[in-house]
Amino acid sequence: MAVVTTPATLERALPAMDDAEVLRIRNDFPVLNQTVNGQQLVYLDSGATSQNPLSVIEAEQEFYEQRNAAVHRGAHHLAVEATEAFEDARQTLADFVSAGYEETIWTSNATEGLNLISYALSNATLWAAQGRGDARLKDLALKPGDEIVVTEMEHHANLIPWQELAFRTGAVLRFIPIDDTGSLRLDQARDIVGPRTKVLAFTHASNVLGTINPVRELVALGRSAGALVVLDACQSAPHLALDVKALDVDFAVFSGHKMLAPTGIGVLYGKQEILDILPPFLTGGSMITTVTMERAEYLPAPQRFEAGTQRISQAVALAAAANYLTETGLDRIHRWEGELGQRMVTGLESIAGIRVLGPAAGKERIGLAAFDVEGVHAHDVGQFLDSRGIAVRVGHHCAQPLHRRLGLTATTRASAYLYNTTDDVDRFLDAVSGVRAYFRA
The missing domain is CATH 3.90.1150.10 (Aspartate Aminotransferase, domain 1)
Structure with a gap:
């Protein structure tokens, strides 16, 4: 056998x-x-x-030497090769965190990914109020009195976007405190995360304390409240095997420059059923189906969230970095x-x-x-x-x-x-x- x-x-x-x-x-x-x-x-x-x-440096250099062109535009040889390299890189990163291809979105870094989620939820609130888009957007909309929960150990990138979302929607920002050893007060978390919680965002591993948070327990709290769960994986994705499906988070973000790749590239994972209805954050070229002088219709994810010329060579290099870590x-x-x-x-x-x-x-x-x-x-x-x-x-x-x-x-x-x-x-x-x-x- x-x-x-x-x-x-x-x-x-x-x-x-x-x-x-x-x-x-x-x-x-x-x-x-x-x-x-x-x-x-x-x-x-x-x-x-x-x-x-060297393999990462050479991957980016090879792209510029052999296949540099705009992706998703044009039918000439270099454009086709550039697009294939770009989308192959997406598949590599999707596999790296056990995500789906359509659930893997390029960003400039984790900070942009978190802002994308925050502003997209803002837009969902606006769209739902105006009856625009999918009827399910009302489940993503925030209103005064709703709550966004973070933790006391968050990096500013996973705090300030939620402060701004609370300001734009009238929601209330709350946080799970830590104890003197740097661990989350989970006994208090069970009282803080509740029926009003719409978003629960937390770091997988603290960039100051080194604490590895109990993701499954926190996700369970979020699920019991019916909240969206957002994972900052900046200090975990480069260092330990990450399976976003098994963790059951709704969103996860990480940056390439912390995992052997160049600066200016990051990844946002989102569950497809949420991305399919979520309004875009940045708008412009490459993310539309039809445009008139009055309105536009948008592509599905991932392109819906990737307006403009993308970070092509950096994505190729990030895929090389992911392969290096996987092989090690x-x-x-x-x-x-x-x-x-x-x-x-x-x-x-x-x-x-x-x-x-x-x-x-x-x-x-x-x-x-x-x-x-x-x-x-x-x-x-x-x-x-x-x-x-x-x-x-x-x-x-x-x-x-x-x-x-x-x-x-x-x-x-x-x-x-x-x-x-x-x-x-x-x-x-x-x-x-x-x-x-x-x-x-």
Whole structure:
């Protein structure tokens, strides 16, 4: 009897990642092979922007060298090849998160994706009031007294669009608080998410705390309220296998530049039955069926939400990045980053005067750690580490309300990826251990 081999079984057959494999992986990333301030670069800022492997760089270059043309327009050879490459890339990203082809929409980044949802729901409210479009739009419309629920740990990109939607519709914005360990107060969430909740939006993994949220439990709360569920997957899609169908979210967003791809490209997933009736956000060329001087009719998704010339080469490069991550094995990457994250937190907690945000050592987290150094501003910490060749993120990480909740204005954040070694983490920890003495804190 033949044995069927699937990508999942192939991944289980692969050994766990180790430093030796990571050093081989690093050869694919030319930017990492340089010195900074006289020392070998240690890049620990992938939570903000990841680096690009040669296969991604070459995919975008090859597109410009061999098939650059406008997509969905023209019947000449280059236009056909460009369109095929663009739509093949869409299928690759759909497969990457187990979505449908028609449910996979190109955006410039996750921020645009979240704004697209917010403004499309605004338009749904307007259309429903005017009797325009599908009759089911009334179920998506918001009115004064309806509620939009987010969490206290959200990135600004998953907060401000909902603030604006509440302002435009008269809805009320509420949030699920966190406890002092950086976990959501699910006991309070059950009281906050209720009959008035129309949208529940939350991050899969916090870009500050490293907390991995209980998606299934939150989705169940949203379903019990009849709310739309929106998942910010920016810090999860690049690092762990994501199945949007199994999670049963209505929308999910992520950005290419956090998962080995160029800047200026992102993905919005939406359930087809919702996209089919949702009004567009941006309008113009390439998303219409018929236009007169008085009105226009729109294509179905995904083209309905992709007005104008698209990010063609970036989409092709993002598909190459998704293939790179799939071939390496997302489960393996997640386990390796988990080890690096635990190594960071354990080491940081052992240094006097360091406060680590989020789950303590031994608790599950993604491979990042944000921390405060007593008596030293985060920007000074970052400059000190840079002088040692170590790149980290400093500031509020686009999460001011979260920092305010924790009594801070800024922190330093180190975030690892598949190209980081245990030696990178140890060099980082050794440098952090000298910060307070250097500044006489």
